[in-house]
Amino acid sequence: MNVLLVSLQKNFSIISLKLLHEILRREGFNSNILYIQGFPEDSKSLDSLKGYIKDFSPNWVGISLTSSEYKYAKNFTLFLKKHFDFPVIWGGVEPTVTPEHGLPYADYVCIGEGEKAVVDISNAIKNGERLETINNLAYKDGDNIHINPLNPLLESMDDLPYIPRVAKNSFFLHKGKVVELTHELVRKNSVLHASIYRIINSRGCPMRCTFCVNSFYYDLYPKYHFRTASPEHIIEGIVRGIQEPLPVAVISFLDENFFARKKEDLDKFFKLYKEKVNIPYIIYSSPNLITDENLEKAMDTGLRGIQIGLQSGSEKVCKEIYKRPISVKKFLDSVERVKKYGLIPNIDVICDNPYETIEDDLATIDVLCKIPKPYFFYLLSLTFFEGIPLRKRVEKEKPEILNDPHEKDILITKPSVVNKLKHLAGIFPSRIVLSLSKWYRKNPESKILKLLVGTCFWFALIFVQPFIFLWILFLFSKKSIKQMLKYLYYFIDFRIFKTFNFWRTSKDTAQT
Numbered sequence: 001m002n003v004l005l006v007s008l009q010k011n012f013s014i015i016s017l018k019l020l021h022e023i024l025r026r027e028g029f030n031s032n033i034l035y036i037q038g039f040p041e042d043s044k045s046l047d048s049l050k051g052y053i054k055d056f057s058p059n060w061v062g063i064s065l066t067s068s069e070y071k072y073a074k075n076f077t078l079f080l081k082k083h084f085d086f087p088v089i090w091g092g093v094e095p096t097v098t099p100e101h102g103l104p105y106a107d108y109v110c111i112g113e114g115e116k117a118v119v120d121i122s123n124a125i126k127n128g129e130r131l132e133t134i135n136n137l138a139y140k141d142g143d144n145i146h147i148n149p150l151n152p153l154l155e156s157m158d159d160l161p162y163i164p165r166v167a168k169n170s171f172f173l174h175k176g177k178v179v180e181l182t183h184e185l186v187r188k189n190s191v192l193h194a195s196i197y198r199i200i201n202s203r204g205c206p207m208r209c210t211f212c213v214n215s216f217y218y219d220l221y222p223k224y225h226f227r228t229a230s231p232e233h234i235i236e237g238i239v240r241g242i243q244e245p246l247p248v249a250v251i252s253f254l255d256e257n258f259f260a261r262k263k264e265d266l267d268k269f270f271k272l273y274k275e276k277v278n279i280p281y282i283i284y285s286s287p288n289l290i291t292d293e294n295l296e297k298a299m300d301t302g303l304r305g306i307q308i309g310l311q312s313g314s315e316k317v318c319k320e321i322y323k324r325p326i327s328v329k330k331f332l333d334s335v336e337r338v339k340k341y342g343l344i345p346n347i348d349v350i351c352d353n354p355y356e357t358i359e360d361d362l363a364t365i366d367v368l369c370k371i372p373k374p375y376f377f378y379l380l381s382l383t384f385f386e387g388i389p390l391r392k393r394v395e396k397e398k399p400e401i402l403n404d405p406h407e408k409d410i411l412i413t414k415p416s417v418v419n420k421l422k423h424l425a426g427i428f429p430s431r432i433v434l435s436l437s438k439w440y441r442k443n444p445e446s447k448i449l450k451l452l453v454g455t456c457f458w459f460a461l462i463f464v465q466p467f468i469f470l471w472i473l474f475l476f477s478k479k480s481i482k483q484m485l486k487y488l489y490y491f492i493d494f495r496i497f498k499t500f501n502f503w504r505t506s507k508d509t510a511q512t
């Protein structure tokens with residue numbers, strides 16, 4: 001029984017597919033992963049893909065996708081259907097939130113968690129049974145879409161297999177040819193020489209922000225809740241991961257809210273991490289969980305930075321539009337605390353929200369100016385992903401402003417004066433930015449102001465931002481020049497301009 005799992009993402013970090021691949025292998029199925037990175041148009045690549053798939057001759061093909069890969073998944077599925085005759089099954093967040101988008105192309109889509117489904121699908125195909133009774137699958141039944149019941153949520157995350165950084169039996173469409181994926185190829189084709197080791201060991205987040213898929217999962221699964229692997233299981237995975245022949249400058253914990261774990265689990269984790277790993281790491285946390293208690297314990301274990309959502313400096317927007325019950329004071333306190341412990345905050349800000357007034361935007365600039373520099377920040381363009389409560393609200397209240405998440409790049413913000421001021425707030429002297437924003441409040445249409453902000457923006461981007469970056473790297477290196485030079489080696493990589501938003505970004509930001 002051969003299963004082909006396909007990633008169309010522009011990176012090798014696709015944790016879901018690697019996990020499903022390991023589960024299938026553990027159950028005795030012959031699973032291969034194929035990284036295509038988009039969908040190629042050239043005949044050399046298409047011929048190589050055709051040849052590889054013909055040789056492997058899969059009994060079914062699974063494609064994992066978020067909204068960004070929808071177009072590629074559609075074209076790849078049409079290609080498969082033209083040349084082969086096996087079931088094609090889509091899974092991941094895109095088909096989970098909108099199975100109806102996938103079903104004109106895929107034979108089935110998997111909704112929600114797929115660990116049990118992939119094994120059931122493989123067994124059913126092996127035994128010549130139909131797939132229509134398999135939980136989590138949706139399929140077309142005439143003109144209707146039939147959605148099967150969902151398996152219960154996975155509770156024991158310790159039962160999941162170890163997810164390697166580069167899985168066995170992985171293949172890569174590289175320069176028009178499908179080749180076996182090696183660690184060396186991953187290193188050469190990843191941003192920062194693949195030195196960011198990404199892992200995730202929990203599911204869910206206690207918050208339910210209206211722009212985030214978590215809110216959707218709370219509706220999909222009536223008892224949706226936060227789940228995590230045990231500290232022992234997490235550490236065992238990392239210890240194996242760092243033995244793989246790839247550099248590790250930093251471990252990035254992609255858990256949506258790292259500190260949402262129980263106190264005992266955090267204590268154990270910090271202890272084991274320090275003993276057995278002791279490599280710099282970064283995490284995500286909502287401001288309300290950034291407490292002195294947590295930071296004190298984490299501080300000497302290697303924690304270097306925390307990604308924190310501000311989203312908007314307007315409390316009204318945070319509470320009423322995003323349903324984030326976190327005051328500006330709370331946010332600023334948490335950032336101050338992060339700085340107090342010598343850590344680097346990485347602030348997420350949502351831009352281009354049509355519900356925000358000029359005053360709301362200026363409030364965001366104000367808050368960003370209050371954060372002591374240096375800090376990282378991401379300006380994200382509000383994207384109305386399918387399934388999120390905010391999209392439903394916009395559909396009712398302002399349908400004309402809906403954007404298409406299949407096309408939109410979340411990292412490309414509008415080149416407006418307020419967005420430039422938000423960017424400047426993170427890298428330019430606050431006093432100057434606040435004067436400019438005061439001017440903007442008085443006369444938002446001023447052409448001279450627009451020119452001045454534009455000039456400052458480009459000047460800061462070219463001449464100031466690189467120094468801010470070096471300053472951050474110095475702090476990240478715990479003020480050791482030797483360590484900093486070591487990190488700098490990884491950072492000599494022009495894709496970094498996209499990664500850290502130095503420049504206007506493109507779809508390639510998915511390489512992060």
Ligand code: B12
Nearest residue numbers: 014015016062063064066067091092110113114212213510
């Ligand atoms: C880790 C993560 C990343 C990582 C790795 C991404 C990856 N695909 O592995 C990185 C940092 C690279 C990343 C980047 C981005 N991300 Co991200 N990311 C996440 C996060 C926090 C967790 C995903 C994860 O690995 N979960 C653990 C795995 C095991 O679960 P899973 O992915 O849900 O997969 C399960 C099922 O879906 C199913 N399944 C999945 N694939 C398949 C395939 C088959 C065949 C089957 C049967 C089943 C199946 O089984 C799996 C196991 O149960 C999610 C939030 C979330 N809660 O999902 C956001 C999320 C996926 N990201 C999001 C976004 C927007 C992005 C970016 C565009 C943003 C940016 N900052 O640039 C980029 C681009 C991503 C890309 N497509 O290339 C959005 C996507 C929204 C959407 N509708 O598309 C999410 C949902 C966050 C949100 N805003 O709500 N991200």
Ligand code: SF4
Nearest residue numbers: 205207208209212256
């Ligand atoms: S805190 Fe972050 S992960 Fe949690 S619901 Fe809000 S946006 Fe999503």
